[in-house]
Amino acid sequence: MADSSYLTWPFFEDRHRQFHDILTDWCAANGDSLHVESGDVNADCQALANLLGNAGILAHAVPEAFGGTGAGLDVRTLCLARETLGYHSGLADFVMAMQGLGTGAISLFGHDSVRHAYLPKVASGELIAGFALSEKKAGSDVAAMETTARRVDGGWRIDGEKTWISNGPIAGLLTVFARTGEKQEGARGISAFVLPTDTVGFSVTEIIDVIAPHPLATIRFDGCVVPDDHLIGEIGQGFKIAMATLDTFRPTVGAAALGFARRATDEALKRAKDRILFGAPLADMQLTQAALADMALGNDTSALLVYRAAWAKDSGKVRITREAAMAKLYATETAQATIDKAVQLFGGAGVVSGNMVERLYREVRALRIYEGASEVQKVIIARAALAEAGR
The missing domain is CATH 1.10.540.10 (Acyl-CoA dehydrogenase/oxidase, N-terminal domain)
Structure with missing residues (x-):
């Protein structure tokens, strides 16, 4: 437990x-x-x-x-x-x-x-549901987005392609981000839309297989028309809407990583107590104790950052971009290290397909990439620090 x-x-x-x-x-x-x-x-x-x-x-x-x-x-x-x-x-x-x-x-x-x-x-x-933001040329660089939405009678016509879309093969509803302004306007020319996937012109063009199986796909919009009320917020506010949404959900990525790390820690503790090596429990070895100490420390520190960010948002702070970035960055990076230590304590058994720590090793890796890669979170944190220092 x-x-x-x-x-x-x-x-x-x-x-x-x-x-x-x-x-x-x-x-x-x-x-x-x-x-x-x-x-x-x-x-x-x-x-x-x-x-x-x-x-x-x-x-x-x-x-x-x-x-x-x-x-x-x-x-x-x-x-x-x-x-x-x-x-x-x-x-x-x-x-x-x-x-x-x-x-x-x-x-x-x-x-x-x-x-x-x-x-x-x-x-x-x-x-x-699914969240359709990323494109082949527009991952971390959202301003490079090429999917377009233009006004037609009674609504909006969406054309373009998105990739790395979770739930892409099975989603019945997508939040889609598309360019409604000129490209030189950058992120300011993007708007957000609700798109049911039974809309004429929607298709799944590629199923993407990853190391921890998830429904992932490249999807396409060929003249998909949605009604006026399917515009989310105001025209040109799509980037702000995306960032506000990620402010809410980035701490939860850290929380998922923490759940993975806690499970890896519990699996490692059981292994350390039960595994006899050279006539004594693996837990008696100081190097094992050092690994377990790092796991426990990482779990508590991750929890502090994750729930600090979540509490700040729930307490009414409008933007928690800095806090959310710190929570996601630290918790996902630390969970990766924690699970790696657990695999090491299991030895050969730790890389056997189906072993819980082997499964966690595959599942945790994507968390350091989606909803903003670790490198992006570092840029966010550094910019916030610089802005604060310049006040």
Whole structure:
């Protein structure tokens, strides 16, 4: 059982502690269902969405007014959900994360008509969501985006291609970012749209296989027309909307990494106590103790940064770009190191396919890349420090 003493920290309210306990018990009772591996990752994700939706867990990714829970998106709850699900199942965490990220901009800035139409289905798991921002030439450099949206009678026509899109093969709803201004306007010429994937002209052009199987694809828009109310926020505000959405969800990436790291730590502790080496438990060796100490230190430090960022957002701070970047950067980098140490303590068994630490080793790697690579987070943090020093 993962350490939960951090729940006594002042970042949390009783409702957060109660949610954590309920979700932890639910995960323990549904372990077999959370580890579904049929060989069809698309079907597995849909099954997990149904499972999490029926249990009311996905409702925390949607505001109460639109079929979810709470007045808005409570980042501490989202972080606790991802940490707990990540401890038990990386794929279940992924499903939870994408329902939130895929509709976060809609929850925060969308028209009520659109929110009422789609968000209840997202909360129930009936509708799978995705976040379509990245392109082949526009990953970290969002201003290089080439997908376009232009006005037509009654709405907007979207043309272009996106890649590295999580849930791309199975999403029923996408938040799509497209250029509505001239290219030289940079990020200021981008707007955000809601696009149901049954829209004429939408297609999946490539399935992308990665080391930890997830539904990932390149998708295309050929004259996809969406109604006027499917514009999210104001024209030309797409970059700000994307960044505000990432402010909300980047700390949750750190929380997922923390869940992975806590599971790796528990697996390593059990291995260290049970494994006899040269007539004594592996845990008696000082080098083993040093590795375990690094794991415990990393977990607590990551938790402090993750829940500091989440608390700041929930307390009303409009932008937490710096805090979110620190949480994501430190927690994901540290989780990678923690899991690597766990694999090392397992020796040869640690790289056997199906071993929990081997699975974690594959699952954690992408977290250092998506929603802003570690290098991007360093730039964000440095710019914030420089801006503060210049005041």
